[in-house]
Amino acid sequence: MALHVYDHVTRTRRLFEPIRPGKVGMYVCGMTVQDKPHVGHMFAFVACDMIRRYLEHLGYAVTHVQNFTDIDDKIIVKAAQEGVDFRVVSQRNIDLYHRYAEDLNIRPAHLYPLVTDHIPEIVAFIAGLVAKDHAYASGGDVYFRVRSWDEYGFLSGRHVDDMRSGVRIEVGEAKQDPLDFALWKSAAAGEPGWDSPWGRGRPGWHIECSVMATKYLGPHFDFHGGGRDLLFPHHENECAQSCCGTGQKYVNFWLHNGLLFLGDKKMSKSDGNFFAMGDVLAQFPAEVIRFFLLNAHFRSQIDYGEERLREAGAAYERLRRGVRRLAERRASGAAPVPEGLLSGPGEALAKAVREHRRRFFAAMDDDFNSAGAIGALFGLVRDLNQYDAAAGAELLDAGPLDEAWALFGEADAILGLHRDGLAGLTAVAEPVVPQAVLDLAAERDAARARRDWAAADGLRAKIAELGFTVEDGPGGSAVRPAAAGAD
Ligand SMILES: [Zn+2]
Numbered sequence: 001m002a003l004h005v006y007d008h009v010t011r012t013r014r015l016f017e018p019i020r021p022g023k024v025g026m027y028v029c030g031m032t033v034q035d036k037p038h039v040g041h042m043f044a045f046v047a048c049d050m051i052r053r054y055l056e057h058l059g060y061a062v063t064h065v066q067n068f069t070d071i072d073d074k075i076i077v078k079a080a081q082e083g084v085d086f087r088v089v090s091q092r093n094i095d096l097y098h099r100y101a102e103d104l105n106i107r108p109a110h111l112y113p114l115v116t117d118h119i120p121e122i123v124a125f126i127a128g129l130v131a132k133d134h135a136y137a138s139g140g141d142v143y144f145r146v147r148s149w150d151e152y153g154f155l156s157g158r159h160v161d162d163m164r165s166g167v168r169i170e171v172g173e174a175k176q177d178p179l180d181f182a183l184w185k186s187a188a189a190g191e192p193g194w195d196s197p198w199g200r201g202r203p204g205w206h207i208e209c210s211v212m213a214t215k216y217l218g219p220h221f222d223f224h225g226g227g228r229d230l231l232f233p234h235h236e237n238e239c240a241q242s243c244c245g246t247g248q249k250y251v252n253f254w255l256h257n258g259l260l261f262l263g264d265k266k267m268s269k270s271d272g273n274f275f276a277m278g279d280v281l282a283q284f285p286a287e288v289i290r291f292f293l294l295n296a297h298f299r300s301q302i303d304y305g306e307e308r309l310r311e312a313g314a315a316y317e318r319l320r321r322g323v324r325r326l327a328e329r330r331a332s333g334a335a336p337v338p339e340g341l342l343s344g345p346g347e348a349l350a351k352a353v354r355e356h357r358r359r360f361f362a363a364m365d366d367d368f369n370s371a372g373a374i375g376a377l378f379g380l381v382r383d384l385n386q387y388d389a390a391a392g393a394e395l396l397d398a399g400p401l402d403e404a405w406a407l408f409g410e411a412d413a414i415l416g417l418h419r420d421g422l423a424g425l426t427a428v429a430e431p432v433v434p435q436a437v438l439d440l441a442a443e444r445d446a447a448r449a450r451r452d453w454a455a456a457d458g459l460r461a462k463i464a465e466l467g468f469t470v471e472d473g474p475g476g477s478a479v480r481p482a483a484a485g486a487d
Contacts (some may be wrong), residue, residue, distance in 0.1 A: 001068045001365045003058065005253045006299065013367055018222055019252060024055050025221030027213040027251075028066040028109070029230055032205075033093035034074040037100055037277045039228065039289070039304065040260050046290055047257040047298035048107040048225040051368050054412050065216045066109040067209060068094050070116050071202055076191060086192055087116075100271060100277045103286040105416040113212040115203060119194045122203045125211045125245055126183045126196075134244040139174035140186030140199045146179040155254070156232035176399065182208045182236055187200055206237040213238075219246035225255040228299075255368075258296075260304040280309075283434045288313040294370040294415055310467055315378075319417075322381030323408050324426045325388065330405060334396040344399025345390035352383035353403045360411060370415060377411055391435055433479050437468050441479045444470065448477075 004013040018024055028048045031041055045066075055062050069075075070090035079086040082160045094112075101108070115122070116186050126142055129135035146152050146160060153159050163179055173182075182204035193200040213221065219242065226235065235254065242250040280289060283306070292312035308393050342350060356376045363372025384404060391397070397469030408423055418424035442457035463470050463479065469477050 001362055002153070003054075003365045004363060004367060005255075006367045008256075009252050014253075016172070016253070018060060018407070019220055022059070023059060024060040024062045024223065025217035026052060026055075026062055026225065027217055027221065028064065028210060028224075029226035029234070030066040030068045030112070031093070031097055032069040032072050032074065033090040033097070034072060034078050036093060037097050038057075038275045039277055039280055040275075041097075042100055042104060042106075042277055042289075043260060043293050043302070044225060044227045044257050045101060045106050046104055046253060047368075049104075050294055050298070050322075050370050050415060051225070051255060052107065053416060054364050054368060057410070057414050064107075064109040065113065065213065067113050067115070067212050068097075068207065069205065070094070070114045071192060072205065087241060096278070103281060104290050105286070105419045107416075109421070111143045111216055113216065115208045115212075116213055118208065118215070119203070121215055122207055122211045123184075123194075123196045125241075126203075128245055129241065131184065132244065134241075135183055136176065137184075137198045138176070140201060141174055141182055142184035142198055143180040144183050144237065144241060144244075145177070146181070146240065147177060149244050151243070152240050153236065155236045155239050156255075158232065158236075172263045175326060181206065181233065183241070192419055206234055209234070209238050209249075210241040214250075215244060219248040220250065220252070222252045223255055223484040224251040224253075225257070228259055230255045231256050246271065257298045258301040260302045262305055274437065283436070284309050284313065287424075288316050289364060290314045290416065291374075293346045295374050296371050297367070297369050299367070319374075319377060319381060320425050322378075322384055323422065324428070326384055326401065327422075327426045328406055329388070329396070330398075331403055332396065334394055336396045336398040339399075342397050342399065343391060343395050345387050345395065346400055348390075349383060350400035350403070351385040353380065353400050356380040356383070357407050360407065364414065373411065373415065377408070380407065422436050433468065433481075434466070437463055437466050437479055440442070440466075441470055441477055445477055448472075 003016040005016045007014040026048070028045065048064075048066075052064055062171065065225075068090065068198050071086060075086050075089050079089045082089065098108075108373050126135060131135065132140065133145070135142055135144050153163070160179060184196060184198055184201050184207075185204055186199055186201040191202075193202055215225070224235070224238075231254075235256075237390075240251050288309065292309055293302070293317070296309060297313060337346060359376035359379065360373045363369040363376060366372065378463060387397075387400075405422075408425070412421055412425060420427070440459050440463050444456050444463070447455035447459060449455075460470055464482065467482050468479050469482050470477050
């Protein structure tokens with residue numbers, strides 16, 4: 001099988017063929033940096049990182065461009081509230097993005113263009129659309145004329161006539177049609193702005209991506225990523241602007257990742273602490289968060305929450321134990337079965353490794369199904385355990401054991417399971433005890449000190465509910481994870 005990728009237009013998976021042989025252009029809609037990154041943002045970047053790593057594994061030279069929207073109404077409001085320049089707000093959050101991306105083992109993009117560094121190009125692109133009558137100036141703003149492009153709606157599967165009822169012209173907008181959207185917005189006095197043929201103003205949101213993507217990747221490029229919530233209107237509008245502006249096709253394959261849901265509602269800022277990336281990273285190792293996000297197909301909706309992350313943590317440890325046991329066996333010094341020969345268990349293992357390798361790559365070829373690929377790795381861990389049980393300590397079938405090791409190595413390079421690769425996967429990690437559990441343990445110590453045994457027992461039960469046990473010793477209490485699940 002070769003790589004097949006979901007195609008939004010035909011609604012089927014289609015064989016991937018690069019536009020330029022051996023090369024892949026990939027644009028990822030980055031953050032609007034008015035606030036700290038949250039888990040939902042980082043999911044998109046983890047997913048695109050996995051996709052890029054797989055394309056590189058297949059031998060493509062990938063150019064990965066990811067913008068930051070560093071000027072926007074929300075950034076302006078935030079800066080005004082804080083009494084600082086808008087750049088202070090955007091730079092602070094850009095720095096946070098880079099820190100979390102590194103934690104999550106996301107490879108840096110080749111380029112991180114900023115909107116404010118591309119104003120002349122944006123103005124020129126808009127002027128081109130105006131010249132072709134796909135856009136018009138009105139009251140200091142410039143709008144894209146949606147009905148000037150027959151294909152509008154093709155990406156999101158909507159028809160312009162059905163969209164009419166849902167939109168209206170807001171106060172202060174000077175559109176000719178409610179469907180039209182802003183390419184350029186006039187700046188009020190005191191607001192950040194740049195000079196343009198239409199007066200002082202700033203770009204609308206959608207136009208920056210058309211301009212920066214086509215500037216760095218050419219008018220027609222291979223992949224464009226972003227959250228499912230960007231499909232409409234952002235990406236639909238990007239397509240319209242780009243196709244009308246360049247007269248060429250825009251994106252070959254769209255990579256829309258699913259959204260995170262808490263229970264059955266989409267996550268939002270009101271969900272409080274367990275949402276900001278920094279807070280989640282304080283409670284769970286970055287590797288576990290990444291593993292959790294990749295343990296579902298990137299296009300699917302993800303059921304998110306502390307319980308789900310704890311389960312992912314236990315599964316991740318199972319996988320690590322499997323890799324560690326394999327490393328120990330290969331280094332055990334047992335006499336290898338002579339080359340060219342296999343023991344009975346060795347023969348079964350050789351067959352299993354071939355099958356799991358086939359499954360791993362079939363899953364990745366199936367629209368980057370990292371969840372299926374991870375499933376193949378767990379299958380390999382199970383078969384390695386069986387080999388251990390059948391072969392005992394004396395046998396060492398080096399051939400299939402080396403092949404299993406090689407598969408873990410390739411899988412780690414593609415999925416980015418650990419920042420330190422196989423060495424990190426096989427290292428024995430100290431169990432991480434979340435701050436919330438440590439706080440409960442401290443509360444329990446205080447209850448014991450005042451001989452309030454009922455309260456202490458209640459707190460012990462609460463700690464147990466979170467998956468930890470507390471033991472009292474002469475030096476005080478110690479908390480550790482409850483016995484981890486069996487393999
Ligand atoms: Zn974008």
